[in-house]
Amino acid sequence: MAWCFPYHGALPPARLWPDRVTSSASAPLIELRNVSVGYGDRVILNGVNLKLERGKVLALIGTSGGGKTTVLRLLGRQLRPLSGQVLFDGQDLAPLDLAGLYAVRRRMGMLFQFGALFTDLTVFENVAFPLREHTDLPEAMIRDLVLMKLNAVGLRGARDLLPSEVSGGMARRVALARAIALDPDLVLYDEPFAGLDPISLGVAARLIRDLNDALGLTSVIVSHDLHETFEIADVVAMVANGRVVAQGTPDELRHSDDPLVRQFVGAQADGPVRFHQPAKPVAEDFGVQP
Numbered sequence: 001m002a003w004c005f006p007y008h009g010a011l012p013p014a015r016l017w018p019d020r021v022t023s024s025a026s027a028p029l030i031e032l033r034n035v036s037v038g039y040g041d042r043v044i045l046n047g048v049n050l051k052l053e054r055g056k057v058l059a060l061i062g063t064s065g066g067g068k069t070t071v072l073r074l075l076g077r078q079l080r081p082l083s084g085q086v087l088f089d090g091q092d093l094a095p096l097d098l099a100g101l102y103a104v105r106r107r108m109g110m111l112f113q114f115g116a117l118f119t120d121l122t123v124f125e126n127v128a129f130p131l132r133e134h135t136d137l138p139e140a141m142i143r144d145l146v147l148m149k150l151n152a153v154g155l156r157g158a159r160d161l162l163p164s165e166v167s168g169g170m171a172r173r174v175a176l177a178r179a180i181a182l183d184p185d186l187v188l189y190d191e192p193f194a195g196l197d198p199i200s201l202g203v204a205a206r207l208i209r210d211l212n213d214a215l216g217l218t219s220v221i222v223s224h225d226l227h228e229t230f231e232i233a234d235v236v237a238m239v240a241n242g243r244v245v246a247q248g249t250p251d252e253l254r255h256s257d258d259p260l261v262r263q264f265v266g267a268q269a270d271g272p273v274r275f276h277q278p279a280k281p282v283a284e285d286f287g288v289q290p
């Protein structure tokens with residue numbers, strides 16, 4: 001059965017900020033320029049360069065603990081780089097004051113691992129939350145916008161349910177509707193497919209791509225589900241060993257000669273990525289003679 005995008009012929013994707021000024025369409029929406037970042041004195045990423053044009057879907061893949069979520073935190077400025085620049089729509093995020101940061105974050109939607117819905121709020125109220133927080137729109141307009149977003153993810157009929165009353169796949173779609181409630185320019189997805197069954201996973205992935213295209217979004221997805229992610233991404237960047245070790249189209253990564261990329265994309269246990277974290281010699285830890 002062909003995937004049917006719920007907007008078809010029904011509700012047009014209304015823009016909340018029709019007069020928003022953005023830089024030229026061809027300029028990258030996000031850019032990391034020679035960025036190094038860490039936690040405390042531990043450097044996680046070193047000299048990372050990354051660009052994403054408007055309208056594109058970027059997948060960040062790579063070994064666990066490699067720094068993918070850290071890239072999302074840089075983009076949302078939950079973290080500042082030790083050196084280098086993180087640009088959003090041409091604007092360096094580091095020097096922004098609170099008001100500037102607030103304005104930039106309003107242009108970003110975020111979907112956290114497992115959706116993170118407010119458990120005491122209905123589906124409707126979850127999606128309305130950012131609209132109530134960030135705008136003074138009248139209630140009637142909030143209602144229309146929420147229903148439009150819920151319609152886009154196929155859940156207009158589930159508006160009165162609590163998160164505990166919907167399936168995992170539906171909850172993820174509610175989280176997606178909430179992430180796009182404010183008509184963001186950029187949507188950041190941290191493991192949007194974690195814990196979903198294969199059908200819900202496929203639906204969620206297709207929805208991310210369709211919403212990206214229909215609403216003119218730009219998306220960054222951190223995911224371990226390579227198959228689905230490669231299906232919907234325009235660009236894939238692999239993060240490992242503190243660097244972006246490969247960047248290209250899904251096909252380019254699939255056919256890469258880089259041993260690290262081959263190990264990861266081919267799901268091989270052995271290769272440049274070691275199974276064991278660096279540790280003292282076994283003999284020393286277990287008190288035995290070598």
Ligand SMILES: Nc1ncnc2c1ncn2[C@@H]1O[C@H](COP(=O)(O)OP(=O)(O)OP(=O)(O)O)[C@@H](O)[C@H]1O
Pocket residue numbers: 039044062063064065066067068069070071222
């Ligand atoms: N708040 C923090 N304080 C200290 N270290 C952190 C913090 N958050 C992450 N780290 C460390 O930074 C490194 C990168 O973490 P990050 O979450 O970005 O990796 P990841 O690639 O998203 O991993 P995964 O795929 O397992 O989610 C890890 O070694 C992690 O232990």
